[in-house]
Amino acid sequence: xxxxxxxxxxxxxxxxxxxxxxxxxxxxxxxxxxxxxxxxxxxxxxxxxxxxxxxxxxxxxxxxxxxxxxxxxxxxxxxxxxxxxxxxxxxxxxxxxxxxxxxxxxxxxxxxxxxxxxxxxxxxxxxxxxxxxxxxxxxxxxxxxxxxxxxxxxxxxxxxxxxxxxxxxxxxxxxxxxxxxxxxxxxxxxxxxxxxxxxxxxxxxxxxxxxxxxxxxxxxxxxxxxxxxxxxx
Amino acid sequence: xxxxxxxxxxxxxxxxxxxxxxxxxxxxxxxxxxxxxxxxxxxxxxxxxxxxxxxxxxxxxxxxxxxxxxxxxxxxxxxxxxxxxxxxxxxxxxxxxxxxxxxxxxxxxxxxxxxxxxxxxxxxxxxxxxxxxxxxxxxxxxxxxxxxxxxxxxxxxxxxxxxxxxxxxxxxxxxxxxxxxxxxxxxxxxxxxxxxxxxxxxxxxxxxxxxxxxxxxxxxxxxxxxxxxxxxxxxxxxxxxxxxxxxxxxxxxxxxxxxxxxxxxxxxxxxxxxxxxxxxxxxxxxxxxxxxxxxxxxxxxxxxxxxxxxxxxxxxxxxxxxxxxxxxxxxxxxxxxxxxxxxxxxxxxxxxxxxxxxxxxxxxxxxxxxxxxxxxxxxxxxxxxxxxxxxxxxxxxxxxxxxxxxxxxxxxxxxxxxxxxxxxxxxxxxxxxxxxxxxxxxxxxxxxxxxxxxxxxxxxxxxxxxxxxxxx
Numbered sequence: 001x002x003x004x005x006x007x008x009x010x011x012x013x014x015x016x017x018x019x020x021x022x023x024x025x026x027x028x029x030x031x032x033x034x035x036x037x038x039x040x041x042x043x044x045x046x047x048x049x050x051x052x053x054x055x056x057x058x059x060x061x062x063x064x065x066x067x068x069x070x071x072x073x074x075x076x077x078x079x080x081x082x083x084x085x086x087x088x089x090x091x092x093x094x095x096x097x098x099x100x101x102x103x104x105x106x107x108x109x110x111x112x113x114x115x116x117x118x119x120x121x122x123x124x125x126x127x128x129x130x131x132x133x134x135x136x137x138x139x140x141x142x143x144x145x146x147x148x149x150x151x152x153x154x155x156x157x158x159x160x161x162x163x164x165x166x167x168x169x170x171x172x173x174x175x176x177x178x179x180x181x182x183x184x185x186x187x188x189x190x191x192x193x194x195x196x197x198x199x200x201x202x203x204x205x206x207x208x209x210x211x212x213x214x215x216x217x218x219x220x221x222x223x224x225x226x227x228x229x230x231x232x233x
Numbered sequence: 234x235x236x237x238x239x240x241x242x243x244x245x246x247x248x249x250x251x252x253x254x255x256x257x258x259x260x261x262x263x264x265x266x267x268x269x270x271x272x273x274x275x276x277x278x279x280x281x282x283x284x285x286x287x288x289x290x291x292x293x294x295x296x297x298x299x300x301x302x303x304x305x306x307x308x309x310x311x312x313x314x315x316x317x318x319x320x321x322x323x324x325x326x327x328x329x330x331x332x333x334x335x336x337x338x339x340x341x342x343x344x345x346x347x348x349x350x351x352x353x354x355x356x357x358x359x360x361x362x363x364x365x366x367x368x369x370x371x372x373x374x375x376x377x378x379x380x381x382x383x384x385x386x387x388x389x390x391x392x393x394x395x396x397x398x399x400x401x402x403x404x405x406x407x408x409x410x411x412x413x414x415x416x417x418x419x420x421x422x423x424x425x426x427x428x429x430x431x432x433x434x435x436x437x438x439x440x441x442x443x444x445x446x447x448x449x450x451x452x453x454x455x456x457x458x459x460x461x462x463x464x465x466x467x468x469x470x471x472x473x474x475x476x477x478x479x480x481x482x483x484x485x486x487x488x489x490x491x492x493x494x495x496x497x498x499x500x501x502x503x504x505x506x507x508x509x510x511x512x513x514x515x516x517x518x519x520x521x522x523x524x525x526x527x528x529x530x531x532x533x534x535x536x537x538x539x540x541x542x543x544x545x546x547x548x549x550x551x552x553x554x555x556x557x558x559x560x561x562x563x564x565x566x567x568x569x570x571x572x573x574x575x576x577x578x579x580x581x582x583x584x585x586x587x588x589x590x591x592x593x594x595x596x597x598x599x600x601x602x603x604x605x606x607x608x609x610x611x612x613x614x615x616x617x618x619x620x621x622x623x624x625x626x627x628x629x630x631x632x633x634x635x636x637x638x639x640x641x642x643x644x645x646x647x648x649x650x651x652x653x654x655x656x657x658x659x660x661x662x663x664x665x666x667x668x669x670x671x672x673x674x675x676x677x678x679x680x681x682x683x684x685x686x687x688x689x690x691x692x693x694x695x696x697x698x699x700x701x702x703x704x705x
Contacts, residue, residue: 010494101497221595
């Protein structure tokens with residue numbers, strides 16, 4: 001049974017969401033301020049934390065940042081503002097996904113599925129350190145090899161790093177800034193065109209049609225992500 | 234035709250210069266001429282008097298001696314000396330032998346002679362053909378108080394004429410030179426005055442076209458400088474007003490999302506219960522539709538505000554190289570469910586790589602709005618086609634449908650905010666009339682243009698034209 005923590009000060013919203021989850025047979029614990037939310041999330045046992053961005057006492061960004069110091073629990077941010085996307089998804093905060101209010105419950109379910117699957121991939125012992133398979137795409141970390149439908153593809157070290165990072169978090173959208181920081185390092189800050197160029201080269205190698213990429217997708221206006229072909233949609 | 238301020242200035246100053254310098258030059262010339270001639274007259278009269286008194290005792294006594302003296306004196310002063318008897322007949326001609334015409338024995342009718350016979354002394358200047366400017370002077374020759382004749386002197390004044398010609402040449406030179414100096418100076422002053430005005434005009438035009446960040450840099454300690462400062466203050470104020478308007482719409486829209494989110498999730502949880510009677514269920518669905526519509530409106534307003542903000546700031550920092558083919562495929566994939574609902578054929582026709590440099594989110598929304606619109610206004614079993622291409626430095630993305638088309642009278646307004654054609658079909662189709670406003674705003678942000686051609690009941694073709702980027 002999945003355990004969900006909802007940190008939300010808007011009681012009407014929290015009540016509605018809790019009831020909707022209950023209809024799907026999922027129990028949701030609710031707290032209404034940031035500090036309590038952080039304590040409850042830390043005390044553990046949750047499979048997922050749904051975190052509102054604007055919270056009394058401690059805002060969602062702060063909660064998430066604190067939580068990430070010692071917890072890998074998947075976090076989805078719920079927000080009425082979508083102008084902080086870069087920050088929310090950024091390395092510093094470490095949320096796994098975000099959703100803008102108002103949203104369809106179905107949409108939330110899809111995000112939860114993706115995030116949960118990602119967490120499972122990450123937590124399977126031994127697997128994520130050496131080999132990741134996402135449908136037709138296989139990454140082998142030891143040999144730094146990439147296989148597309150069984151055929152080996154030559155990639156550079158940096159291209160492999162990029163692919164590996166995306167593959168470790170399938171379906172998670174990475175902003176260009178975050179990719180730049182993680183793959184190139186902070187001294188390249190701001191030069192996001194390098195990410196574009198790298199993605200374009202990588203697509204030439206692993207995609208049969210760059211205009212309709214099968215694996216390495218664009219989240220328009222946000223960044224890039226690697227699709228998990230086995231993830232239920 | 235409007236005349237340029239600088240040109241007007243130059244013309245007026247030139248006119249004034251020519252009037253002032255010309256008049257002064259003319260007056261000076263005349264004064265100078267009169268003075269020269271007066272001096273020469275005085276000198277000539279004095280000399281003539283001396284000669285007259287020299288020859289007076291010899292007249293009628295020793296004619297040979299008199300002629301000899303006159304000849305000598307004539308040679309000395311370089312003039313022709315003629316002695317006339319009291320009846321005005323020439324008695325002695327000192328140029329005899331060297332003049333063309335020997336005048337002795339002839340009558341010389343001249344006003345000066347009359348006046349001299351009456352005791353006057355006068356001079357006059359005349360122009361003689363073949364000789365040039367000549368000065369005449371006459372004095373009576375008097376012996377023992379009785380006028381016994383007239384001494385008539387005629388002398389060329391070429392030296393005076395030459396001096397005057399020289400003077401007039403100099404005056405003309407100064408007039409021309411000062412004209413040129415004034416012209417250059419006024420052209421310079423004109424430039425100095427009008428250059429900032431031109432800058433101001435262009436800045437005002439750009440400001441009027443919507444670029445509220447426009448400022449002018451006019452560092453002048455005069456009225457023009459103050460005008461520039463006033464312009465900048467006005468632009469700053471406009472920008473401030475525009476900024477707070479955008480912020481207000483943005484804040485209000487964001488604030489609306491929280492209660493909308495609550496309404497939405499509560500409605501969903503209610504609708505998930507199977508216990509409602511049909512009437513309640515229909516009512517709940519109606520409310521949900523309303524919430525969705527409001528949410529759509531809020532999203533559109535936020536997108537518009539963001540686009541306006543991007544345009545006002547002019548920042549291209551977040552721009553990416555965008556593959557229009559990928560964009561077309563992505564949008565068509567995202568719109569596929571909508572098309573399938575109406576059994577529409579949704580096709581992407583993009584053979585070649587076409588890239589542009591731009592705001593990813595803005596272009597995605599623009600293309601998505603176009604495709605959604607096309608789907609919305611195309612009847613079942615119709616066709617929507619997205620084509621991507623490039624001609625020279627321009628990239629094209631075209632959305633073509635076999636839909637209802639747009640009435641010619643609506644065509645000029647479809648990109649205006651909240652404009653909806655006043656017919657049942659479009660009201661039924663929903664929307665707030667912000668979709669195409671977003672498209673046009675996004676295209677404008679990229680310095681592109683949008684072209685529409687539509688035939689009622691045949692279909693619509695919307696073409697976005699953007700500057701192509703050269704990548705790879």
